[in-house]
Amino acid sequence: MAGLVTVFVLAGLRQDDKARVRERTALLASLRAREAVMAQALVTTNDEQDTLKHLVSGDFTPLHRSFGLKLHDGFGFEFVYITDARGNVIYSSERGQQNQLHAFSWIRPAIQRALAEGQKAALSGVVASQDAAGLMVARPFDEKVEGLDVAQPLVAITVDVIDPDFLRMVGGPASLDDVELIQHPHGGERKPGVFVPNLYDGSEAELVWRSTQPGSRMLWGLMPAAVVLTSLLAVLFLVLMVRARRMAAALIASEAKARALAARDYLTGLLNRGAFIEALDAAIAGRRNGETLALLFVDLDDFKEINDRAGHAAGDDLLRAVARRLEEALGEGTLVARFGGDEFVAALRCREDGDLDRVVERLFRMLEPPVLLEQGGELGVSASVGAARVPQDAATGADLMRLADVALYKAKADGAGLFRLFEPGFEQAQIRRRHVEAELAAALDKGEIKLVYQPQVDVESERIVGFEVLARWDHPIRGRILPGEFMPVAESSRLMGRFDTYVLRLALVEARALPGVTLSVNMSALNLRNGAIFQTVAEALAETGFDPARLEIEITESAILDAAGDTQAALEKLRDMGVRLALDDFGTGHASLVHVRRFPITKLKIDKSFILNLGTDRDASAIVEYVVRLGRSLGITLTAEGVETREQLRFLRAFGAQQAQGYLFAPPLPLVAAAAMLERQQAAAHGVAAPDAAGGAGVPEASAVSRQPS
Template sequence: MALALLVVGLVTVFVVAGLRQDDKARTRERAALLTSLRARETVMEQALVATNDEREALRQLALGDMTSLHRRFGVKLNDGFGFEFVYISDAKGRIIYSSERGEQNQLRAYSWIRPAIERALADGQKAALSGVVATEDAAGLMVARPFEEKVEGLDVAQPLVAITVDVIDPEFLRMVGAPASLEEVELIHRPQHGGRHVGVFIPNLYDGSEAELVWRGAHPGSRMLWGLMPAAVVLASLLAVLFLVLMVRARRLASDLVASEAKARELAARDYLTGLLNRGAFIEALDAAIARRRDGETLALLFVDLDDFKAINDGAGHVAGDDLLRAFARRTEEALGEGSVVARFGGDEFVAVVHCRDEGDLDRTVERLFAALAPPVQLERGGELSLSACVGAARLPQDAATGAELMRLADVALYQAKADGTGLYRLFEPGFDAARVERRRIELELAAALDKGEITLVYQPQVDVESERIVGFEALARWDHPTQGRLLPGAFLAVAEASRLMGRFDAYVLRMALLEARALPGVTLSVNMSALNLRQGAIYNMVAAALAETGFDPALLEIEITESAILDAQSEGQEALQKLRDMGVRLALDDFGTGHASLVHVRRFPITKIKIDKSFIFNMGVDRDASAIVEYVVRLGRSLGITLTAEGVETREQLRFLRAFGAQQAQGYLFAPPLPLVAAVAMLERQNAADAGATPDGASASR
């Protein structure tokens, strides 16, 4: 009877698991399809922003120069991005410019788009509007963006609205379904509610109803269920037999488990090397000490960090370092005495909580600790090492009201002690440098951000100056802070470089970029590396390890290092750069012109590219000296066989200067802002599709 119940139970588990797997697959497919559709909307909105110079458009409308407007706006969106319909309407929905499939003054398709625009204007839409417009005969993905600029003398209701539509046809549906490998994607204008749909409902801007995207869904759970059912029956039988055997043995083992449980809890709470409490056990002990504290009693928390421990560990070896840590733990417990709690938080960081009557009592406790650490440590393998440490302290209730706040303030005090020197003690004071407290906060939050994956990447294209074809992308880091939103590197990189996080940050960004760039084939990937990793000579090992892990082609990787870092590089850094170049990795000198480097100095390093700082590019055509400097750098760089890339290109005039000077590459908002990966992939795919010989007519040819 029990065996039958077990078999039935296992079959039920498999059936439920299969159905849940099918549901999860449908959920993933819906999310992936919506994400792909939103990504297409983002690309369309960015294209609308990039091609619509509002002031110039208003000027051309005021002059009646519709030919120039058509060439600069409608033709670019149709030929360059594949958007079939482009319109500009006034604030009342009247069309003042139209382009359908590249032909000016056409309004054949506007009849099924007009209701969506008129409804948005009637609702007082102020921001960009995007979504699906679907009728029985036609459908499209529409983005409408109100002008921010206005102009006097234009006899139409303002603000104007720029509109573009990407026709939803089989090729469009195949493209949005491709990221999730969805097949037979269809758009249903009037979905029949009810029944079991493998699809997702989306708003229809045409009349405020709903349209539905449906597809042939996968059923991994059902396939798995039928494939595993015979084996599951056999397995259930075996498990039943095993269960009977285990029941017999369990009775004999129960007493042994009870006896070992206490020992396991004790071991789990201890640091294996020093025998002190570990972090988790200490926090529990601190909370208990706070709960037992009597009125008028002071608890002090000490954060202790060994001075120059990394140098000792690297120079004398890990065995000597372990001897030092064990000696420190033993002496600290003896110095602080009975009633104190000492723990190792990891590495060379220790923490203790002690009871004290007043500040003088705390000072005497720290003096005992320093006295205990003063004698040299005798190493097991012979020899001796000196031992010193910095101590930061905070008190409860004088400085903090909770255990978490007490630990934070003691850490701030330790940060101050280490900033002031070695072998020092600091008691927390509210007047400590607020900037240092802020830097510490950023450092801790940045470390947590790396653990949680809050650091993301965007990609800005680098183009050939003559053809304007994409030849590479620069990966740029962004911090998606949980409370402050998206932060640019200027808000946190200085803190990372001043702490121990820079190496970890660079390795994280490099690995992520190499993994994501596999979606950007055939072009170079530029990644910035800090001066710190170059000075320490760690850059080669970091890059080599990332390439080995990801399998990325070294010939397509370009490491960007600032001008000052290159010139300050010692022999270890120069050797690391040469080893990277020998591996095939390209090396770019970033922000050239902001320091004191000259191309003569650059010849001493295996540099393959120079990136001219955007400050010079911005002033070209305005400042004669800036133009002359750029021309000189480009021509001399070409004579040395070095590729020249201009950063911060924003206007066609700047691009004409660069072409005249002979620069090879350019990067800036004229071509595209830093893009999410999906938008960068779409941009490159459009270029590759054009290279493959796609025809110019029809929606499919333009993608």
């Protein structure tokens, strides 16, 4: 309230200051206007030639009638004089009476001062003495006259007495009341004023008045309301103080509860990341000599798929159940936290060498039973666990967490539901992985990624109908590197999108040497999930001019399962362009033909694990036969991968599969060999022997091509 009052007071004072400035300006303007009227009156009433003629002849009566009386009676100017250049009076009229000099005693100093200073000072202004005060205007004659023995030029002077009527007249245009003239202003409390030069003695006089003070009036108007409001606020403050004293105890009690809640994960009630890290650092600092502190990173396997398949509510139920089982398995005194998503962390003290193994074994045992969901049903759960220890592996909390994360990564890389305790070689593996990632990025820049082409043949005629594009890395030092070594690195890094684009564009350029057949190019699930697949393919086709009808994009089952609405729209746009879509490794994941029908799939590629057991495993044969028949009924082409024997090909023909691919026909071939193989087939179709890659006559059978891996 004090601050508010201060603001209002300052605003009011500022408003008063502005009002005083306006009033000063208006009063000075009114005074100058009066001087202008007096100067104009001198000009209009004073005919210099006539006046000089009367002065020379000494005939002052007509001069008084035409000059002095006119200024007095017509304009109300009390005193009129004509003096020589030294201020000596030649003609005078005071209050209409000729030859009167009663007031000239207090006017003379001003006249003499004005004439002595000449052009340096105005010949008009305020004259104020102890006897009287007036506004004087003097105007020198333009002409000089012979016959007068006086100092020339002559000067016509008129004075308007400053009395209450004059002050009201001057203050009227400025809307000012109680205007006064003070000859010798003094300090102390006084009204607003404006200083004007006093021609009487060269000092300053002051015009003062009663200011309107709009700001002060506003403040006085608001003061009662301010007093009432202040009183109400004071009462309210006292009430709040009384309540605050009563609430103090409750606030102190709730503060501890708030701190505890701030340190907890909202879903599971476990510690959150910040609270756990703080507690871990304290536990490491308080560790006794010879005591081991183990840190466990627990990550649920395939949690994203569970979440997508069963819904987020079921995923939340699963996380809460896992949190309870972790606390129960690890026991009291163990720090357990959820870092986010499906990542749990625990820290426990181990006094004996086997403590950690026993705890992990109990943890896996507790996680085995399915989790019962609140909305009905149950979910199975498994987890991968990585661990590191203080002081064996690390000395600080940050290093301990980093190494436990490395161990978890190793556990997940080796398979689901595994435990790995950190070993120095794990970190070296991650360093190597990062090194491979950097080298792979450089390989894309340098064009070290090469393409090979494996034929896809018609099962009945064994004629080539297409080629699948496969990538190989020709490392300058390590030689040729197969995809199994570098593709996991690309998929887990940000290189996958760039890698797919590189392979697709290079394949479309090289495929000009493979006319008349389709070209199958694999695209990663990453490109499918982020919706970039349509733009990537469309730009590559536009840049290379490749026929979209000859292009077949291969995607995996897992990519289909993770696909959202945007993905389906992107695939349908590709289909509308004429691009074909194949589902690779069908049968290895969880996709079914029901899922397949949601997307514009034109081909299913049956995984080679089923083809390998054809003729030896009745279940494998039954599965392949069922998939082929059902696919044909839906109008979807079936391609069998990994065909290596004639017996497998015979079964595929019997089942009705349309296409096959494998070492029975040819391994992945360099572009030159693939083109030569296609050329031999085309030549055989026309009954002409085409030269082989070595320059000799080729054989028409596709199986005559070397089947050694490339």
